[in-house]
Structures are given as structure tokens and as C-alpha cells.
Amino acid sequence: AFPDSGRRAAYQFSLAIMELSSHTLITTVETNDTYKCDVHALVQSAVFQQLIRQADDLRLKLTCLARYLLRNMPVGQDSISHSLNSSDSVQLIPHIYSVAEKILMTGCHSEVCCDLVEKACWTALEARHVEVGCFLSEKQLEMMETSCSNSRDVGLVERHVTALVLMGRSCLVLQQKPSVAQTYYARALQLMEGVGDVNKVFFQHFYERVVPDLAACYQEQRHFSDAERLYLSCLSVLEGSPHSDQYEVLAMLNNLALMYEKAGQFHCAIDIYQQALHRAQSAAGMEVLRSTMMHNLGLCLIEVGGHVRAIGILEQSLTIMRQWRSGEHTDVADVLRLLSNCYSSCGDLPKATGLAEEAVSIIRQTHDPRHPTVAVFISQLAACYESSGNVDKAIRLNEQSVDILRSNQPSSKEHLCGALNNLGLCYFTKNMLREAITTFEECLSLRLSFLPKLHSDVARTLYNLGLVYKKAGNVCKAMELYRESLSILEHILPVHVDTANVLNSIASCLLQRGQVSECLQLLLRSRDILAQVSPVSEKMGTVLNNLGMCYDSKNMLREAISTLKESLTLRQSFLHKVHPSVASTLYNLGSVHEKAGDVRKAIELYRESLSIREHIIPVHVDTADVLNKLAVCLFQQGQATKCLQLLLRSRDILTQVSPVSETMGTVCFNLGSCCIQLSRLGEAEEALSESVRVRKTILAPGHPCITKAEEVLHDVWQTMYGF
Numbered sequence: 001a002f003p004d005s006g007r008r009a010a011y012q013f014s015l016a017i018m019e020l021s022s023h024t025l026i027t028t029v030e031t032n033d034t035y036k037c038d039v040h041a042l043v044q045s046a047v048f049q050q051l052i053r054q055a056d057d058l059r060l061k062l063t064c065l066a067r068y069l070l071r072n073m074p075v076g077q078d079s080i081s082h083s084l085n086s087s088d089s090v091q092l093i094p095h096i097y098s099v100a101e102k103i104l105m106t107g108c109h110s111e112v113c114c115d116l117v118e119k120a121c122w123t124a125l126e127a128r129h130v131e132v133g134c135f136l137s138e139k140q141l142e143m144m145e146t147s148c149s150n151s152r153d154v155g156l157v158e159r160h161v162t163a164l165v166l167m168g169r170s171c172l173v174l175q176q177k178p179s180v181a182q183t184y185y186a187r188a189l190q191l192m193e194g195v196g197d198v199n200k201v202f203f204q205h206f207y208e209r210v211v212p213d214l215a216a217c218y219q220e221q222r223h224f225s226d227a228e229r230l231y232l233s234c235l236s237v238l239e240g241s242p243h244s245d246q247y248e249v250l251a252m253l254n255n256l257a258l259m260y261e262k263a264g265q266f267h268c269a270i271d272i273y274q275q276a277l278h279r280a281q282s283a284a285g286m287e288v289l290r291s292t293m294m295h296n297l298g299l300c301l302i303e304v305g306g307h308v309r310a311i312g313i314l315e316q317s318l319t320i321m322r323q324w325r326s327g328e329h330t331d332v333a334d335v336l337r338l339l340s341n342c343y344s345s346c347g348d349l350p351k352a353t354g355l356a357e358e359a360v361s362i363i364r365q366t367h368d369p370r371h372p373t374v375a376v377f378i379s380q381l382a383a384c385y386e387s388s389g390n391v392d393k394a395i396r397l398n399e400q401s402v403d404i405l406r407s408n409q410p411s412s413k414e415h416l417c418g419a420l421n422n423l424g425l426c427y428f429t430k431n432m433l434r435e436a437i438t439t440f441e442e443c444l445s446l447r448l449s450f451l452p453k454l455h456s457d458v459a460r461t462l463y464n465l466g467l468v469y470k471k472a473g474n475v476c477k478a479m480e481l482y483r484e485s486l487s488i489l490e491h492i493l494p495v496h497v498d499t500a501n502v503l504n505s506i507a508s509c510l511l512q513r514g515q516v517s518e519c520l521q522l523l524l525r526s527r528d529i530l531a532q533v534s535p536v537s538e539k540m541g542t543v544l545n546n547l548g549m550c551y552d553s554k555n556m557l558r559e560a561i562s563t564l565k566e567s568l569t570l571r572q573s574f575l576h577k578v579h580p581s582v583a584s585t586l587y588n589l590g591s592v593h594e595k596a597g598d599v600r601k602a603i604e605l606y607r608e609s610l611s612i613r614e615h616i617i618p619v620h621v622d623t624a625d626v627l628n629k630l631a632v633c634l635f636q637q638g639q640a641t642k643c644l645q646l647l648l649r650s651r652d653i654l655t656q657v658s659p660v661s662e663t664m665g666t667v668c669f670n671l672g673s674c675c676i677q678l679s680r681l682g683e684a685e686e687a688l689s690e691s692v693r694v695r696k697t698i699l700a701p702g703h704p705c706i707t708k709a710e711e712v713l714h715d716v717w718q719t720m721y722g723f
Contacts, residue, residue: 097124097132104139114159117143121166128372130174137163137170141184157191161210164188168213176413176450178220185214208234208248212255222455222492224263231256247286250276254293257300264456264496266300267533273297291320291331298338303497306537307342308574314339330373333362337380345538347579347616349388356381372412375404379422389617391430398423417447417457424464433472440465456498459488463502475509482506497539500529504543507550516553523547538581541570545585548592557596564589580622583612587626599633606630621663624653628667631674640677647671651687665694669709672716681720688713 100120103113117140124133144163147156164184171181188210215230235252257272273293280286280293294317301310318335325331336359344352356377363377382397402423405416420443427436444461451458466481482505489499507522523546530540548564551557568585575581590605606629613623627650635643647670654664668691675684691709699706 097129097136100136101132101139104136104143118162118166121170125166125169125173128174133174134170137166141167161188161191164191165210165213168217172213172217172220176220178217182214182217182221185210185217189214208238208252212252215255215259219259219262222263222452224259227259228256231259246279247289250280250286250289250293253279254289254296257293258296261296261300261303264493264498266303266497269300270297273300287320287324291317291324291335294320295331295335295338298335298342302338302341302345306574307345311339311342311346314342330363330366333359333366333377336362337377340380340384344384344387346575347577347582349384349616353381353384353388356384370404370407372405372408372415375401375408375412375419376415378404379419382426383422386426386429389620391426395423395426395430398426413446413450417443417461420446421461421464424468428464428468428471431471433468436468437465437472440468454488454492456489456493456496459485459498459502462488463498463505466505470505470509475512479506479509482509495529495532497530497534497537500526500533500543501539503529504546508546511546511550511553516550520547520550520554523550536570536573538571538574541567541574541585542581544570545581545588549588552588552592552595557592560592561589561596564592578612578615580612580616583609583622583626586612587622587629590629594629594633599636603630603633603637606633619653619656621654621658621661624650624657624667625663627653628663628670632670635670635674635677640674644671644674644678647674660694660697662695662698665691665698665705665709668694669705669712672709672712676712676716681716685713685716685720688716 097120100117103117117136121133121136121140123129124136141163144160164187168181168184168188171177171184192210211230211234215227215234218224218227218230231252235249235256238249238252253272253276257269257276260266260269260272273296276293277290277297280290294313298310298314298317301307301313314335318332318339321329321332321335336355340352340355340359342352343349343355360374360377360381363374367374378397379401382394382401385391385397386394398419401419402416405412405419409416420439424436424439424443427433427439440461444458444465447455447458447461462481462485466478466485469475469481470478482502486499486502486506489496489502493499503522503526507519507526510516510519510522523543526543527540527547530537530543534540544563544567548560548567551560551563564585568582568589571579571582571585586605586609590602590609593599593605594602606626610623610626610630613620613626617623627646631643631646631650634640634646647667650667651664651671654661654667658664668687672684672686672688672691675681675687688709692706692713695703695706695709
């Protein structure tokens with residue numbers, strides 16, 4: 001294993017291993033640079049491995065094994081992240097855990113052994129290995145408190161503080177116990193303050209590590225003002241110290257922005273990210289951090305409906321990630337996942353699906369098939385399939401995601417809730433309402449098991465459950481759930497996008513029940529909230545669309561047209577122009593113009609809406625509805641033949657997707673009326689009979705629509721048969 005000139009030295013050193021006591025050997029290895037090169041080479045040789053097996057002292061074996069493992073997996077958070085994405089390094093992780101456990105059980109305190117235990121703890125935290133992470137962190141702290149208690153030696157205090165930080169991270173990240181974690185970080189701060197007066201550099205180094213974690217504890221408990229105070233304090237220390245560098249300042253700005261994001265203050269977060277990115281442009285070696293901040297900025301832009309702008313930011317992040325990370329890195333996959341979300345929201349579903357598939361492919365190469373991260377990415381791919389109309393495939397993928405996350409309990413509770421939520425939405429889309437209710441109720445129960453009642457995720461689940469009950473026709477239950485969701489959000493996030501969204505949905509129920517004035521009041525409240533937090537966004541476009549329809553219901557046609565035009569402008573700005581929401585607003589605007597008597601303008605708008613619908617979802621109830629409305633306008637202009645063609649197309653679509661529905665009853669009635677105009681009485685009889693049958697199936701007996709269809713059908717019979 002050595003050049004000729006080194007063989008004698010290697011042989012002599014191997015003899016020393018057998019002759020010297022383990023304590024002397026460890027001291028020699030730790031302190032004498034002459035032997036370091038030989039030791040690193042020897043620990044990998046077959047001769048040395050045999051000597052280790054023969055050694056009597058277990059501490060000697062453990063120290064040698066620790067040095068070997070640390071040489072192959074260097075200490076440091078960045079290297080841990082790299083190791084978890086490297087198949088060669090991943091194979092060593094079980095050995096690291098095993099050796100670390102033996103070190104803790106035997107009380108081997110050599111510096112190399114302590115380094116390995118810390119390495120094992122950080123690895124378990126990063127990989128979310130709950131059981132081993134909790135065990136190692138707890139035992140590491142016990143060992144440090146036994147050996148370092150009441151010491152003012154900076155080296156020992158550093159070990160003790162690190163053990164407290166690791167225990168805090170374990171409670172915060174693995175056990176979701178931020179209040180318990182907070183006590184460990186507070187103790188770490190006390191230890192630091194004890195030596196801070198004699199070693200300012202030490203104090204600052206650990207202050208930068210402990211305070212952000214303590215702030216994260218406050219953040220998780222939604223004590224955002226306390227978290228903000230700590231982040232700003234740490235930022236002040238960094239910017240005022242000659243020992244800190246630009247990277248540390250930018251990283252702290254990133255943490256502060258993440259806190260604002262968690263608090264729902266997305267515009268504050270966006271401002272901080274933009275400030276940090278501007279400062280990072282002039283700093284060298286910041287590429288990965290810049291990419292991370294771009295990733296986070298993209299997330300905030302998505303939250304406020306800025307999907308188009310987010311695409312540009314995330315594309316830049318992806319370019320940097322591909323350059324500085326391997327192509328098969330988790331960070332690359334995560335940016336791809338967010339880009340998929342943006343393209344899906346903008347209506348470019350093929351692009352979204354392609355990006356989601358690439359992201360899943362990367363994650364499956366870098367993670368175990370049953371890892372929770374795989375489930376999260378599968379869920380995003382499922383969302384793309386759902387948006388594309390392939391709901392069955394989306395359901396299968398979401399069920400697979402839920403299955404993986406169930407097997408990773410309890411550490412994956414939060415992700416499991418997200419997967420259950422997505423599965424419930426798929427069932428909702430598929431009209432599997434009973435399954436949707438069961439799934440959302442399970443999600444709600446699970447969230448309440450580890451979250452406070454006054455939490456935004458609880459409010460969102462209540463809201464989704466309300467959506468299902470509304471679709472099932474139980475508007476009273478839907479209103480009850482919406483109001484419960486609203487009471488939570490008004491308490492914790494009174495001026496927030498989610499609060500505006502729930503107000504919008506309650507208003508929709510009120511409009512359906514004919515309570516137009518109450519509906520108008522809630523929509524105006526929703527609009528006012530969005531004017532403060534997200535004035536130029538797709539969500540504002542949605543509220544304005546509904547507000548326009550409310551004005552339409554009150555026959556305030558001028559206000560309706562003005563508001564719908566504003567909605568259309570916003571939706572076209574933030575969404576892909578070929579998007580269902582854009583088509584919906586065009587349709588509504590056409591409906592108001594038709595009501596105002598401007599049939600020509602209505603036809604123009606209906607045709608624009610139809611063009612979008614036929615491009616993205618040609619076989620859909622909404623497409624059939626636009627065809628029906630356009631046909632009615634053409635009929636009014638005397639174009640009965642063109643009207644007939646459109647109505648036949650509409651009926652064919654509904655036969656495939658919704659054969660027994662109110663829309664089918666309407667289309668068949670209009671088709672019958674058109675056939676009468678064209679003297680095609682046999683076809684009129686068939687269409688009107690179908691309209692009566694469908695309407696009797698879904699409407700209450702004696703409903704005016706049933707009566708009207710029967711009257712026209714009797715007129716046809718009178719003409720055809722004389723009775």
C-alpha cells in the first residue's frame with residue numbers, strides 16, 4: 001500500500017499499534033502530524049483492519065473506525081446534504097450510526113469519537129431518521145453534561161452547546177415539540193454567555209447558530225413577534241461584527257423572510273428576498289444561496305398569485321442549481337416541482353406535467369422508494385394529471401403517496417395531511433363526494449392531533465370540507481364549515497389571502513341562496529383585504545369575477561361589466577392566456593352583455609371563451625355550456641342552422657361527461673326549440689322528451705323548467721299528431 005521508501009515506517013507503526021497502550025496510541029494519532037498520513041492510509045488497509053480486530057481496548061477500535069468514517073464523510077452540514085444524495089456515502093450511514101451508538105454506550109471521549117457522534121446526529125436530523133436521531137441526540141447530551149458540566153473551557157463548552165443544539169433540533173425537527181426545544185436552546189444561550197465575556201469570537205459563532213433556532217421555535221408556536229425580534233437581533237450582531245461575512249448576513253435575511261412567509265406576510269417576505277438578492281449580486285461565491293433565495297421568493301410569489309413572475313425567478317434558480325449541484329440533486333428536483341406548480345396554474349399543463357415527471361425521476365434516484373420526500377413529489381405529479389383531466393391516474397398516485405406517508409409515521413404527519421388533502425380534492429373533482437368527505441375528515445382529525453385549533457392548516461381543511469358539502473347540495477353544512485374556517489382565520493390572519501378566499505366562498509353560497517345583498521357585502525370585504533395584501537394578483541381576479549356576477553344578479557349591469565373587465569385584465573396578466581379561469585371570465589362577461597341586449601358583443605366573448613375551452617378541455621361540461629350559450633345568441637340573430645350544429649356538439653359532449661344534469665336538460669330543451677324553428681319535428685320531439693326525462697330526474701316535482709319543457713313537447717305532439 002506504500003512506496004518502498006515508506007514501507008519500513010509503515011511496518012514500524014503497525015508494530016507500535018500492538019505494543020502501545022490504547023491511550024498512548026490515541027494521543028499520538030491526535031497530536032503528531034508525522035503519523036497522520038500513515039494513519040489515514042493504514043486504516044483502509046487489510047493489515048490494519050486485522051490489527052483492529054485483535055486490539056483489546058474497545059475505545060481504540062472505535063477511535064480508528066471513527067477516523068475512517070469521518071475521512072469518507074467529512075464533518076459539516078453541506079457535506080451531509082451531499083452525502084445523502086450520494087449512493088456511495090449513503091452506504092456508510094448505518095455504520096456511522098452503529099459506531100456512534102457504541103461510542104455513546106462505552107463513554108469514549110476522544111475528539112475523533114465526539115466528532116463522529118455529532119456527525120451521526122446531524123445526519124439523522126437531515127435524513128429525518130426519527131428513532132436513531134432522538135436516541136443519539138439524547139445520549140450525546142447526557143455524555144456531554146457528565147463530562148463538561150460547570151466547565152469554562154471553551155472547547156468543552158463548545159461540545160456542550162453543540163449537544164444542546166442537537167437536542168433542540170431533535171425536538172423541533174423530528175418530534176415537532178418546539179416548546180421543549182426552546183428550553184434546550186435557552187440553556188445553550190446561558191452556557192455561551194458564561195464564556196462570552198472572555199471569548200467574543202466564540203460567543204458570536206454560537207450566537208449565530210443558536211438564536212436562529214430559538215427564533216424557529218417561536219415561529220413554530222406562531223409567536224412571530226418574538227421570532228422577528230430574535231432574527232433582527234442576530235442580524236444586527238452580524239452586520240456590526242468584523243468577524244462575520246456577507247454570506248452569514250444574507251443567510252439571516254433569508255431566515256427573516258422565511259418567518260414573514262410563515263406568518264402569511266408574503267409581501268414583507270418578498271421585499272426581504274429582493275433586498276437580499278440585490279446584495280448577493282455583488283458578492284462572490286453566493287451562487288447556491290442566491291438560488292435558494294430565488295426558490296423561496298418563487299414560493300412567495302406563488303402564494304400571492306404571481307405565477308408568471310415566479311416562473312422567471314425559478315428558471316434562474318434552476319439554472320444555478322444545475323450548474324452548482326449535480327443534475328440528480330434534491331434541490332434541483334424541488335425547483336422543478338415548483339415550476340411545475342406555476343406552469344399548471346398558468347394553464348400550460350403539458351409543460352407542468354413534464355417538469356413534475358422529471359422531478360419525480362430525480363427523487364426516485366436519490367431516495368428510498370418509501371421515503372416521505374418521494375411521496376411529496378408524487379403528489380405534485382398527481383396534481384398535474386388532475387388538472388389535465390386524468391383524475392383516475394391522479395387518484396392512484398395520491399393513494400400511493402398517502403400509503404408511503406402512513407408507513408413513515410409519526411415524523412411525516414404534516415406531509416400525510418397534505419397528501420390526504422390532495423387526495424380529497426381529487427375525489428371532489430371526480431364527484432366521489434363520500435370518499436372526499438371521509439378523506440378530508442381524516443385530514444382534519446390528524447391535523448388537530450398535533451396543531452392548535454387556531455391554525456391556518458386547520459382552517460384550510462375545514463374550507464375544503466365545505467367545498468364538498470356545497471357540491472353535494474348541502475349548502476347549510478358548507479356555510480357552517482366556511483364560517484368555522486373564517487372564525488379561525490379572522491383570529492390569526494385577519495388580513496390574509498386565505499381569509500379573503502373564505503369570504504369569497506361564503507358569498508358564493510349566499511348568492512346561490514338568493515341573498516344578494518349579504519353576498520355583495522362579503523365580496524367587498526374580500527376585495528378590501530386583497531387590496532392590502534395582494535392587490536395585483538390572480539386571487540383578486542377571482543374575487544372581482546364573483547363581484548361582477550353579484551352586480552349582475554342585482555341588475556347593476558354597468559358595474560358588472562366594469563368589474564369583470566378588471567378581473568379579465570388581472571387573470572390574463574397572471575395566468576396563461578389559454579386558461580380555464582380566463583375562459584370563465586370571458587363567459588361571464590358575455591352573459592352580462594347578452595343580458596344588456598348587446599348580443600353581437602356577447603357572441604364575440606363566448607367565441608373567445610370557447611376557443612380556450614376547446615384548446616385545453618374539449619370534452620368538459622363547461623365547454624358544452626359555452627356551446628349552448630353561443631347557440632342561443634345565434635338563434636336570436638336568426639342563425640338557426642348554426643345554432644343547431646352547436647347544440648348537437650354540446651349534447652354529444654354532455655352524453656360523455658354528464659348525461660343526467662341540469663345542463664343536459666337545458667341543452668336538450670334548446671335543441672328541441674331549434675328543431676321546431678327548422679320544422680324538424682321528429683328531432684324536436686326526441687330532444688324535448690329527453691329534456692323532460694332528465695329534468696324530472698334531477699329537479700323537484702312541479703319545477704317550472706319541467707312544466708315548460710312539457711308544454712313545448714305537447715305543442716309538438718299537437719302539431720304532429722293532432723292531440
